[in-house]
Amino acid sequence: MNEVGFLGLGIMGKAMAMNLQNNGFNVTVWNRSQSKCDELVKHGISIGESPAAVIGKCKYTIAMLSDPEAALSVVFGKAGVLEEICNGKGYIDMSTVDAETSKKISEAIKSKGGCFLEAPVSGSKKPAEDGQLIILAAGEKALYDEMLPAFNVLGKKSYFLGLVGNGAKMKIVVNMIMGSMMNALSEGLELADRSGLDCHELLDVLDLGAIANPMFKLKGPAMIKNSYPPAFPLKHQQKDMRLALALGDQNAISMPVAAAANEAFKKARSMGFGDLDFSAVHESVRRYK
Ligand SMILES: NC(=O)C1=CN([C@@H]2O[C@H](COP(=O)(O)OP(=O)(O)OC[C@H]3O[C@@H](n4cnc5c(N)ncnc54)[C@H](OP(=O)(O)O)[C@@H]3O)[C@@H](O)[C@H]2O)C=CC1
Numbered sequence: 001m002n003e004v005g006f007l008g009l010g011i012m013g014k015a016m017a018m019n020l021q022n023n024g025f026n027v028t029v030w031n032r033s034q035s036k037c038d039e040l041v042k043h044g045i046s047i048g049e050s051p052a053a054v055i056g057k058c059k060y061t062i063a064m065l066s067d068p069e070a071a072l073s074v075v076f077g078k079a080g081v082l083e084e085i086c087n088g089k090g091y092i093d094m095s096t097v098d099a100e101t102s103k104k105i106s107e108a109i110k111s112k113g114g115c116f117l118e119a120p121v122s123g124s125k126k127p128a129e130d131g132q133l134i135i136l137a138a139g140e141k142a143l144y145d146e147m148l149p150a151f152n153v154l155g156k157k158s159y160f161l162g163l164v165g166n167g168a169k170m171k172i173v174v175n176m177i178m179g180s181m182m183n184a185l186s187e188g189l190e191l192a193d194r195s196g197l198d199c200h201e202l203l204d205v206l207d208l209g210a211i212a213n214p215m216f217k218l219k220g221p222a223m224i225k226n227s228y229p230p231a232f233p234l235k236h237q238q239k240d241m242r243l244a245l246a247l248g249d250q251n252a253i254s255m256p257v258a259a260a261a262n263e264a265f266k267k268a269r270s271m272g273f274g275d276l277d278f279s280a281v282h283e284s285v286r287r288y289k
């Protein structure tokens with residue numbers, strides 16, 4: 001397995017496609033905006049003119065797209081995945097979407113004889129560049145086994161979680177927790193600052209105690225400087241909170257903390273911070289001075 005297709009060259013997709021190419025795979029890419037494909041040609045990566053063209057060329061094709069709408073349109077749209085998927089080909093969607101979207105895609109792929117795996121990832125731009133993602137796969141186990149050489153390049157650990165939908169749900173639950181934690185840090189930094197404390201000392205104290213975590217350590221110093229270079233865009237974190245709240249609705253789980261965090265991310269989006277890092281939710285607290 002060394003010919004792999006890759007659809008979607010955003011922050012994550014570009015890093016993942018490059019990793020595969022640098023580690024012995026021959027990658028063929030497609031992206032809605034052609035300029036992002038052109039940048040990769042100098043690294044030996046080939047370009048397909050549509051999702052269908054990539055599927056036609058490659059036995060295995062990975063997708064890394066922004067949201068459920070994008071994932072569906074690349075599969076069901078004109079010159080989309082469904083036009084060329086067939087017996088003997090595998091489609092692996094690594095985007096963060098809800099379980100219903102994933103199941104819809106799975107059923108369509110299977111109706112054409114293809115194999116499907118959902119495989120969303122935990123870990124951001126840097127883990128994607130370093131091949132240190134956590135892969136949350138579900139769907140056809142045989143395809144999972146065939147994809148392990150690629151997953152071993154992309155990630156530090158892969159899980160097979162069973163039926164399609166379980167990978168999507170696991171990813172959404174993880175990101176719901178992450179989004180709530182980011183809001184707690186934002187409020188904590190603001191409270192420390194406005195009550196006369198040193199925010200760097202707050203981060204030191206947090207880092208020594210029971211709630212130390214890599215996210216606070218990584219994002220905290222930049223947040224103190226009001227700097228939010230996008231690694232995980234805020235608009236995608238808010239999408240994940242929205243999907244988590246919908247999953248909570250389906251299961252009648254009361255989630256007031258997640259609901260409040262979602263409101264803060266929505267506020268930050270309405271303030272124009274959707275394309276910045278999700279830590280920019282800090283601005284929705286800060287600007288209420
Ligand atoms: N960034 C991160 O830290 C992480 C992100 N994720 C998830 O991975 C996925 C990708 O994230 P990321 O790379 O950050 O996102 P980006 O916003 O950087 O990239 C999104 C990609 O989706 C494409 N796209 C958007 N809408 C459409 C559409 N209608 N049709 C076709 N293509 C479309 C974009 O194409 P174009 O270039 O033309 O706009 C681009 O290739 C998301 O689901 C996100 O939640 C998961 C883990 C970490």
Ligand SMILES: O=CC(=O)O
Pocket residue numbers: 096121122123124175232
């Ligand atoms: O989905 C985002 C991440 O950091 O994981």
